[in-house]
Amino acid sequence: MTLIKNNDIVQDHWTVLDENQALQADHNIIDLDYWNVNKDALIASKAPLGLLVQGDTNPDQFIDDIQHFELIAINFPTFVDGRGYSLVKTLREKHHYTQEIRAIGEVLPDQALYLTRVGFDALEFSTKEAGLLALEKLNEFSVFYQAATN
Amino acid sequence: MYLYNEFDQTLVNERVEQYRDQTTRYLNGELTEEQFRPLRLMNGLYIQTHAPMLRVNIPYGLLSSKQLRMLAHISHKYDKDYGHFTTRQNMQFNWPELERVPDILADLASVQMHSIQSSGNCIRNTTSDPLAGVCADEIEDPRPYCEIIRQWSTLHPEFSYLPRKFKIAVSGSPKDRAATQVHDIGLHVKKDESGQVGFEVLVGGGLGRTPVIGQTIAPFIAEEDLLSYLEAILRTYNRFGRRDNKYKARIKILVRETGLDTFKEQVEQEWASIKDGQLKLTKDNIQRVKNYFTPLNYETANDEALEQHLANSGAFRQWFQQNTKAHKQPGYRVAFISLKSPNCPPGDITNVQMEHVANLADQFSFGQIRTTHDQNLALTDVKSSDLYALWQQLTAQELATANIGTITDMICCPGLDFCSLANASSIDIAQGITDRFSDSAIDTGNISLKMSGCMNGCGHHSIGEIGILGVDKKGEQWYQLTLGGSDSHQSKLGERLGKAIAKDDVVDAIDDIVHVYKANRTDNEDFASTLQRIGLQPFKDKVYDAH
Numbered sequence: 001m002t003l004i005k006n007n008d009i010v011q012d013h014w015t016v017l018d019e020n021q022a023l024q025a026d027h028n029i030i031d032l033d034y035w036n037v038n039k040d041a042l043i044a045s046k047a048p049l050g051l052l053v054q055g056d057t058n059p060d061q062f063i064d065d066i067q068h069f070e071l072i073a074i075n076f077p078t079f080v081d082g083r084g085y086s087l088v089k090t091l092r093e094k095h096h097y098t099q100e101i102r103a104i105g106e107v108l109p110d111q112a113l114y115l116t117r118v119g120f121d122a123l124e125f126s127t128k129e130a131g132l133l134a135l136e137k138l139n140e141f142s143v144f145y146q147a148a149t150n
Numbered sequence: 151m152y153l154y155n156e157f158d159q160t161l162v163n164e165r166v167e168q169y170r171d172q173t174t175r176y177l178n179g180e181l182t183e184e185q186f187r188p189l190r191l192m193n194g195l196y197i198q199t200h201a202p203m204l205r206v207n208i209p210y211g212l213l214s215s216k217q218l219r220m221l222a223h224i225s226h227k228y229d230k231d232y233g234h235f236t237t238r239q240n241m242q243f244n245w246p247e248l249e250r251v252p253d254i255l256a257d258l259a260s261v262q263m264h265s266i267q268s269s270g271n272c273i274r275n276t277t278s279d280p281l282a283g284v285c286a287d288e289i290e291d292p293r294p295y296c297e298i299i300r301q302w303s304t305l306h307p308e309f310s311y312l313p314r315k316f317k318i319a320v321s322g323s324p325k326d327r328a329a330t331q332v333h334d335i336g337l338h339v340k341k342d343e344s345g346q347v348g349f350e351v352l353v354g355g356g357l358g359r360t361p362v363i364g365q366t367i368a369p370f371i372a373e374e375d376l377l378s379y380l381e382a383i384l385r386t387y388n389r390f391g392r393r394d395n396k397y398k399a400r401i402k403i404l405v406r407e408t409g410l411d412t413f414k415e416q417v418e419q420e421w422a423s424i425k426d427g428q429l430k431l432t433k434d435n436i437q438r439v440k441n442y443f444t445p446l447n448y449e450t451a452n453d454e455a456l457e458q459h460l461a462n463s464g465a466f467r468q469w470f471q472q473n474t475k476a477h478k479q480p481g482y483r484v485a486f487i488s489l490k491s492p493n494c495p496p497g498d499i500t501n502v503q504m505e506h507v508a509n510l511a512d513q514f515s516f517g518q519i520r521t522t523h524d525q526n527l528a529l530t531d532v533k534s535s536d537l538y539a540l541w542q543q544l545t546a547q548e549l550a551t552a553n554i555g556t557i558t559d560m561i562c563c564p565g566l567d568f569c570s571l572a573n574a575s576s577i578d579i580a581q582g583i584t585d586r587f588s589d590s591a592i593d594t595g596n597i598s599l600k601m602s603g604c605m606n607g608c609g610h611h612s613i614g615e616i617g618i619l620g621v622d623k624k625g626e627q628w629y630q631l632t633l634g635g636s637d638s639h640q641s642k643l644g645e646r647l648g649k650a651i652a653k654d655d656v657v658d659a660i661d662d663i664v665h666v667y668k669a670n671r672t673d674n675e676d677f678a679s680t681l682q683r684i685g686l687q688p689f690k691d692k693v694y695d696a697h
Contacts, residue, residue: 056389080188080271082311086388089308094423110172110181110189114307140168143161145301147428 002131004112005100005122007138009131012124014050014071016104029073032062043068052104055083059090066097074120076105085118092119092149109134113141119149151212151518152297152442154262161305162259165266169193170252177249192272192310194265195251198570204243204251205268206258210278210296210320211239211521215508218519220261222504228254233504235489235497237329237561237610238317239277239521240268244568266304271312273303273384277319279327280522283443284530286478290339290347292322294439295376298431302377309384313391314399316384317356320349324639329523331355331364331641332613334401335383340370348372353383353413354405355641359605361612362402363641367414373436375421378429382421386413446516446531451481455535465552466541472552472592474537483534485515487527487544488551488559492584495577496562497525506547514540524561526554556591557599557664558584561610565603565620566627572603574620574627574653582657587664594664597677598637613637615677616663617644618656629656633663633689634681648690662692 003012015021016029029050035042042049050071051062066072072091074084084103091097102122103115112123112134125131154162169189176186194205206221213221221241225233228250229243236242246254258264267274276299283291299318303309309316319333330336336352348370355364371379383401390408392398405413460467475484487507490496499507507527511519514536515529522528532540544550553559560583563569565576579601587594600614604621611617617632629651632644651659666689671680681689 079185080311081393082271082309082313082388083393085308085311086385089385093427108185110185114310117307141161141164141305143157143164144307145161145304146306 002125002128003102003122004125004131004134007135009128009135016050016052016073029071032057035062035065039065050100050102053087055081055085055087057087059087059095063095066091066095069099071100071102072097073102073104073124076103076107079106079108079111085114088115088119089149109137112137117144117146117148151214152209152293152439158301159259159262162262162264162266165193165264165305166252166255166259169255173248173252188270188311190248190251191270192267193251193255194268195248196269198244198568200568201245202248202251203568204246204254204265205236206241206243206263206265207268207275208239208241208263208521209300210276210282210293211280211523212293213519213521214261215511215517215519217261217263218504218508218511220257220263222501222508224254224257225504226501227257231502232498232500234495234564235499235521235525235527237523237525237608238275239280239523240275241521242564244564267310269315270310271314271316272310273306273312273316273318276300276303277317277328277333277523279321279323280520280528281327281475281484281530282322283445284477284479284482284484285323286476287323287325288478289324289341290322291440291443292320292337292339293443294436295337295339295349295373296320297439297442298376298436299380302380302429309388312384312388313393314396314401316387316401318380326637326639326641327523329610329613329637329641332357332361332610332637333364335380336364337376342370342372346372349376351379351383354402354410356400356402357607357610357612358400359397359607360400360402361607361643362406363643364402365405365410367410367417374431374433375425377431378425378427379417379421381424381429382417385420386416390416445479448479448482448531449533451533451535453481453534456537459538463538465545466538468592469541469550469552470537472556473550473554474532477531479531481534483532483537485529485532485537485540486522486554487529487549488553489526489549490553490559490584491548491551492558492588493548495564496560496580499527503547503549506543507549510540510543524554524559526559553588553591555596555598557587557594557597557616557660558591560599560601561614562601563603563609569603569608571606572620573605573622574603574629576601576603576609576618576620579618579620579629579653579656583660586657586661594668595671595676597664597667598635599660600635610637611635612643613641614644615681616660618660621650623650627653629653631659631663631693633686634678636678645686647686648694651693659693663689666692 026047319330338350351368352364353367520528566572601618602609602611613635619630631647635644636642
């Protein structure tokens with residue numbers, strides 16, 4: 001996996017926890033089910049924590065807990081599913097979430113610019129080539145009709 | 151009309167280069183077919199039966215003569231010397247080569263045109279009244295608002311991967327000439343009691359497999375809130391619209407399944423949080439765009455010369471009565487250019503004709519041309535004393551068929567001949583109807599006939615007074631007829647006449663319908679009124695007894 005952030009390829013400190021995996025010492029990205037079951041222990045551990053949601057997850061399901069997460073990862077099941085774009089916009093503008101929001105799953109380099117314009121500040125790609133191409137694609141436009149979401 | 155500044159021009163130029171790179175990567179195998187598909191669609195490129203099809207946006211149906219000349223040039227250089235005007239006021243080229251599309255886009259950009267979002271699951275070209283700015287019944291010119299919507303929706307980062315396509319139409323007059331009730335969002339300019347300009351907002355209209363008339367979601371949204379309200383609707387649709395079945399993905403299905411009241415609540419809740427944000431339009435924002443649409447420099451003119459020509463020439467008189475309309479400025483008329491001549495598929499125009507129309511626009515109508523949702527053109531600002539000269543020149547180009555509004559002025563999709571979705575051909579049926587009715591069309595009176603080659607309904611058959619829908623029955627082409635549809639202010643879906651009709655019998659069946667109308671109409675009764683008075687049965691009896 002290649003992560004791009006701030007116009008560069010960066011080292012990824014985070015691990016998306018899958019069902020059979022044990023919790024790392026810190027920087028775990030857990031899903032909503034795991035969070036709901038283990039909330040108290042996770043809060044007590046005080047380790048940096050990320051939350052994984054889907055594009056169609058209703059923010060009401062986690063918004064009250066959002067202060068516990070240093071990162072939110074929004075998964076794209078397919079690259080044509082645009083729900084994640086509206087979710088990130090909502091988290092940024094309506095709920096004023098300022099920490100990292102990462103696009104993961106099926107994300108294409110050609111989508112990098114739109115994704116960052118709506119409020120993603122980190123994009124995960126499956127290969128380094130895709131990451132490098134995405135960096136190029138971030139500079140394809142110098143003008144926009146819409147204001148950016150930061 | 152709106153003119154690009156450096157900002158707009160940079161944006162379309164950068165878009166051309168972006169697409170050039172995407173095309174190159176696709177041809178090199180670096181983008182898969184599946185990955186390239188939405189990218190090419192968002193630049194108007196379909197893959198059709200014989201070749202790609204490129205759809206070029208004509209924002210709210212307004213073209214300069216220079217732009218029309220460029221379309222002529224493109225049709226000659228990259229295509230087969232003709233173009234096709236669509237029901238959404240755009241132009242389609244049916245034979246471009248995929249490899250050369252970036253060059254076509256560069257040519258378009260050189261005259262402030264593009265094909266951005268002319269297809270794909272995104273916000274399409276905003277359409278409007280072809281008589282905007284010149285009709286006497288207008289509350290406010292809708293074009294500045296269309297331009298504001300064009301800019302907001304162009305390369306919109308959040309709404310480029312919607313569940314399905316999304317179409318917006320704006321009407322500035324009480325009489326709807328933009329089919330706003332069959333758009334995903336229809337906007338009607340209104341004024342409130344204090345004279346403040348705003349919009350009645352309709353949502354969830356559409357044709358296609360499930361035709362639906364749009365419903366009012368907000369009776370009045372102030373002009374300053376236009377974009378935030380649109381954004382609230384789009385965000386609600388993007389979040390909740392169905393993505394499991396592309397035939398149920400349009401906003402009309404979401405509104406139906408959610409219920410208008412609940413949908414409205416969701417939209418208004420979203421709107422409350424963004425209403426006073428950066429999308430709020432200031433008076434200055436609006437005025438800046440309005441300045442591009444100030445009234446043209448009309449001269450004082452009278453109808454003296456016109457009266458003389460009308461008295462002297464019957465053919466001119468016929469064209470004048472059928473193809474011109476009143477203008478708000480005394481001494482001026484709106485002249486429609488029929489693209490439904492007997493020798494040409496509906497909506498098609500050759501490169502030579504385009505050149506001529508561009509010249510006529512320069513000569514007679516301030517260098518501007520409008521495209522209409524009926525697939526015709528209009529020169530909207532012609533001095534009535536120039537009409538005779540205009541008519542003579544149009545006649546020489548086979549562009550003066552006096553049939554606007556009649557049965558031969560039909561809306562028709564490209565059908566099986568070009569489209570990979572079609573079940574049946576439409577162009578040859580159109581030809582048959584034109585042959586049958588050319589001589590009697592005016593005498594028959596205005597009847598809107600609309601035909602689609604499949605249930606996707608690009609030819610708007612559901613809202614034709616006579617609708618024809620091509621269907622496939624075990625590999626054979628059959629046609630379903632409907633009567634009584636309407637696309638006027640009170641849009642209505644047509645009622646099915648009976649079982650489908652074999653291809654060879656379609657023109658006779660239309661003839662039967664026209665006969666029943668003519669036999670039953672009172673003096674000046676129009677088709678819709680006769681149908682309403684006598685009902686469907688007499689038409690059924692005539693059509694099905696005969697076949």
